[in-house]
Amino acid sequence: MNCGCADVVTPGLLDLFEARARMTQAARPIAGLECVALEAAAGRVLAAPARSTLDMPGVDNSAMDGYALRRDELAGAPSGLPVRLRVPAGAGVTRLPEGGCARIFTGAPVPLGADAVVPQEKVSLDAAGRVHVAGELAAGANIRRRGEESRAGEVLLAAGGRLDAASIALLAGQGIASVTVQRRLQVALVTTGDELIAPGQAWRPGAVYDSSGPMLRTLLAGQGCEVLDLGPVLDTPEALATVLAEARDHADLVLCTGGVSVGEEDHVRSVLERLGGIAFHGVAMKPGKPFALGWLGASLEAGTPLIGLPGNPVASLVGWQLLALPFVQGRQGRVPAPLQRFPVAAGFSRRASHGRRELLRVVLDWRAGTPVARLAGGQGSHMLGAASQAHGYLIIDADTPVEEGHAYGYCPGTQFLD
Numbered sequence: 001m002n003c004g005c006a007d008v009v010t011p012g013l014l015d016l017f018e019a020r021a022r023m024t025q026a027a028r029p030i031a032g033l034e035c036v037a038l039e040a041a042a043g044r045v046l047a048a049p050a051r052s053t054l055d056m057p058g059v060d061n062s063a064m065d066g067y068a069l070r071r072d073e074l075a076g077a078p079s080g081l082p083v084r085l086r087v088p089a090g091a092g093v094t095r096l097p098e099g100g101c102a103r104i105f106t107g108a109p110v111p112l113g114a115d116a117v118v119p120q121e122k123v124s125l126d127a128a129g130r131v132h133v134a135g136e137l138a139a140g141a142n143i144r145r146r147g148e149e150s151r152a153g154e155v156l157l158a159a160g161g162r163l164d165a166a167s168i169a170l171l172a173g174q175g176i177a178s179v180t181v182q183r184r185l186q187v188a189l190v191t192t193g194d195e196l197i198a199p200g201q202a203w204r205p206g207a208v209y210d211s212s213g214p215m216l217r218t219l220l221a222g223q224g225c226e227v228l229d230l231g232p233v234l235d236t237p238e239a240l241a242t243v244l245a246e247a248r249d250h251a252d253l254v255l256c257t258g259g260v261s262v263g264e265e266d267h268v269r270s271v272l273e274r275l276g277g278i279a280f281h282g283v284a285m286k287p288g289k290p291f292a293l294g295w296l297g298a299s300l301e302a303g304t305p306l307i308g309l310p311g312n313p314v315a316s317l318v319g320w321q322l323l324a325l326p327f328v329q330g331r332q333g334r335v336p337a338p339l340q341r342f343p344v345a346a347g348f349s350r351r352a353s354h355g356r357r358e359l360l361r362v363v364l365d366w367r368a369g370t371p372v373a374r375l376a377g378g379q380g381s382h383m384l385g386a387a388s389q390a391h392g393y394l395i396i397d398a399d400t401p402v403e404e405g406h407a408y409g410y411c412p413g414t415q416f417l418d
């Protein structure tokens, strides 16, 4: 299986990891904060550290349904301990009566004076209802101590983190009802191509349904961005310049697909040179080679950054994930996560890709107990089927053939890489 296109070795291509580092460095966080209700904060980026308001847990409480007691009183009572108190969750803090124990439930405050909780499975009750315990009981057993997780005033979540279900739960558990987050990143999306038609329109030979537009809108929404949809645009320098000028004035970032290669129908480069500039163009990756970072206006710092993704949809997807995503995250005030890679054996052989690192879309086969990477389908940069099935990328260095059974760097996640 191969991509179907010859490897064209283009001089001056930037190394993939160097390009990723440049994208990360170039991303300036946008200004602007909002206070939002915690329930509406999923996916948003925290603008300030979130601190605990309470010790967590707030009081010593029981980790089990059982009996709270003093261990020395249990040891000194061969005829068992009478149950003198009942403490359900939600009860206030009480004191354990001398010489007795308390029936207690998970999450209920441990009565003052008790130094262990025995789970009910380890307790036998005699006819008089007295508690007998088999075996040893460690000091503090089954007691969740006040403040053992965090203390009031401690930083729970650092600024720049994205609020997910667990972090929202963490803040809710502290009684926090609203958070200060970065405003949403405004991204102008420009798809280019005379051939593009929208899904739902009648097809004619030569027409191509716009698949990258829906894909990028989905990916941008997944990052909590607001999308200003300005495409598809016709393949003329005038049409592109008009749309990019509008994008420049209304967005924090322009994401453009197609028209970024070298043919005379590809105008992104020339229009960028006219309306702004180019930081780099061309990365030694397959797919995704014509990827570009540029700007509209005075400079990358002062103007509106523009990311040019290649037209082939899979090249666009890979360019988004490995290069555009860290830039988007940086503009959102996030610290982009390092690219994860760990060795996985290839279950296939394949010829080398000349001059470019190849990002093969693979599935992991666990049937033998350890993972084996298998091609998820056709690897052409126009073939979305494999991308939709893949579990991740096998990253193959340039000019390196893949040999079955040898291990290569595997990067998990091909769609919502975070």
Ligand SMILES: Nc1nc2c(c(=O)[nH]1)N[C@H]1C(S)=C(S)[C@@H](COP(=O)(O)OP(=O)(O)OC[C@H]3O[C@@H](n4cnc5c(N)ncnc54)[C@H](O)[C@@H]3O)O[C@H]1N2
Residues within 6 Å of the ligand: 008, 010, 191, 192, 193, 195, 196, 208, 209, 210, 211, 212, 213, 257, 258, 259, 260, 261, 262, 263, 266, 287, 288, 289, 290, 309, 310, 311, 312, 313, 315, 381
């Ligand atoms: N002589 C050369 N030709 C090409 C080179 C090269 O180095 N020398 N590079 C190839 C590579 S690699 C790629 S990737 C493509 C990228 O080209 P463009 O970014 O200029 O993209 P287009 O030419 O506009 O389109 C390419 C292909 O993708 C389809 N397309 C475009 N937009 C969409 C969309 N929104 N949804 C679905 N499909 C889309 C378009 O119809 C074309 O088939 O250039 C190679 N050529």
Ligand code: MOO
Residues within 6 Å of the ligand: 285, 286, 287, 288, 289, 290, 310, 312, 315, 381, 382
């Ligand atoms: O082969 Mo291009 O690199 O299709 O992205």
